[in-house]
Amino acid sequence: MSVAIPETKVVLKDIKKSFTTKNGTLQVLDGISLEVRENEFLVLFGPGQCGKTVLLNVMAQLEEPDAGQVIYSDNRKVYGNIGVVFQQYAIYPWKTVLENVEMNGKFKGVPKEKRRKEAMEYIKLVGLEGFEKSYPSQLSGGMKQRVGIARAYATNSDIILMDEPFGALDAQTRYQMQEEILRIWQQKKCTIVFITNNVEEAVTLGDRIVLLSNKPCQVVEEFVPDLPRPRNNMDPRFLELRNEIASKVDLAL
Ligand SMILES: Nc1ncnc2c1ncn2[C@@H]1O[C@H](COP(=O)(O)OP(=O)(O)O)[C@@H](O)[C@H]1O
Ligand SMILES: [Mg+2]
Structure with a gap:
């Protein structure tokens, strides 16, 4: 039996990005490498202020990295050809x-x-x-x-970047929108890169969850939840994974 290997959509290679502030240089992204695969729901999960939005802007080619490369598999000109959902209602x-x-x-x-x-x-x-x-x-x-x-x-666009899209919503609406985004993604398949700082949201949504650290922002670890969809946040395996990831964020802070 042959197993289909998902195609790679985007590759990030050793991305670095720093800013000059009044207190000196702030190294935000410090060597981020990752792959985004076709039709996956990839969650980038990390604490507040760790550099998630900067990383998304680099992926959307709204911001130039100091070093490293963002390579789209089809070498597309990204500007205007990629869907972005912003944190605030833009x-x-x-x-x-x-x-x-x-x-x-x-x-x-x-x-x-x-x-x-x-x-x-x-x-x-x-x-x-x-x-x-x-x-x-x-x-x-x-x-x-x-x-x-x-x-x-x-x-x-066949890839959509979402920057904490449900961060400003109340808890009830947030749960509802998590169900909605999964329904939409299942109905109209595309690759989603979804940023969150909420561990429960990460485990609810992700095919893969990439944990990012703070100061500097680096890839710490990757998790692939072995949980069927729709996921139940009361399922012991859900809670176990949620707690495992949460404890690693504490270490990454
Ligand atoms: N244009 C900029 N100039 C200076 N510092 C910036 C700029 N953009 C982001 N930063 C800093 O980079 C860090 C990461 O920011 P951000 O990516 O917005 O975090 P997150 O989205 O993970 O909450 C923060 O300390 C922020 O102040
Ligand atoms: Mg942000």
Whole structure:
């Protein structure tokens, strides 16, 4: 029997990034190497302020590393061709849900009818049908993040980077959105790189969980949860893994 080996989508090679601050040089990323595989749900998990957002910006090619390389398997020009869901609701308050979702298509000059049709597909996918004419101020936090997710998918990118997308939500909505993102990912397969500083969220979502350390930020260890989906956070194996990872974060601080 042959086993399909997942293709590599992105490779990070020995990424370094520092900033000059008034107290001297702050080495944030200190030799990060990792691989992102096709269609996986990869979680990057690390404590607050460890450099997760800097790493995501480097992956999205929004920021240049000091050293190292980000290599996309198809050598794509990443800017505008990759979906990003930001920590804060980075959606335009003066634009409707539909206008926010179709924005990337508009930038790229996709004809109006085509981009509207596609935007509507993704609005449906994230469960916002009927709200396409609403403005962000009329939406709850969870719904705003659904807009962000639809907009990221509407780039038609096969890899989506998410930076603590549920960090600002209340616990109940956060659980709901975790279920939603898994449903969306299972319905419309793509590679997701999901950043979190919440261990339970990491174990709920990840095919793989990469633990990052703080000051400097390095890859500490990788975990592959042997838990069937949907995962139950009361399952003893879930709790065991959650506690194992949590104890290692304490050591990594
Ligand atoms: N442009 C910048 N200039 C100076 N310091 C920065 C800059 N961007 C990030 N940092 C610093 O890098 C560290 C990591 O930041 P960040 O990636 O936002 O952390 P995280 O997302 O893990 O909470 C922090 O100490 C932050 O202050
Ligand atoms: Mg951050």
